Amino acid sequence: MVALDEQTGACFGFNGVAADIWRLLRTPKSFEQLRDALLSDFDVSADECASELRSLLDDMAEKGLIHEVA
Numbered sequence: 001m002v003a004l005d006e007q008t009g010a011c012f013g014f015n016g017v018a019a020d021i022w023r024l025l026r027t028p029k030s031f032e033q034l035r036d037a038l039l040s041d042f043d044v045s046a047d048e049c050a051s052e053l054r055s056l057l058d059d060m061a062e063k064g065l066i067h068e069v070a
Contacts, residue, residue: 001013001014001018001019001022002014003022003065005064010063012063012065017038017042017056018056020038020041021034021038021053021056021057024037025066028069031050031053031054031057034053034057035049035050035053038053
C-alpha cells in the first residue's frame with residue numbers, strides 16, 4: 001500500500017502491518033484500541049507491540065499522515 005501527498009508529491013510506502021493500522025484508522029481509535037487489535041492478530045509481546053506501534057504512529061504523524069484528536 002502507498003499513500004500520496006498530492007500537495008507535495010511525497011509518496012509513502014506501507015508494509016503489511018502498517019497497511020493494517022492505516023485501515024484500522026479509518027475511524028478514530030485510541031492507542032490502546034490499536035494495540036489490542038494488533039495483539040489479537042499477531043504473535044508479539046505487549047511491550048514490543050506498544051513500542052513498535054508508538055514508533056510507527058509518531059513517524060506517520062511527523063509526516064502529516066495522521067493527527068491526534070482529543
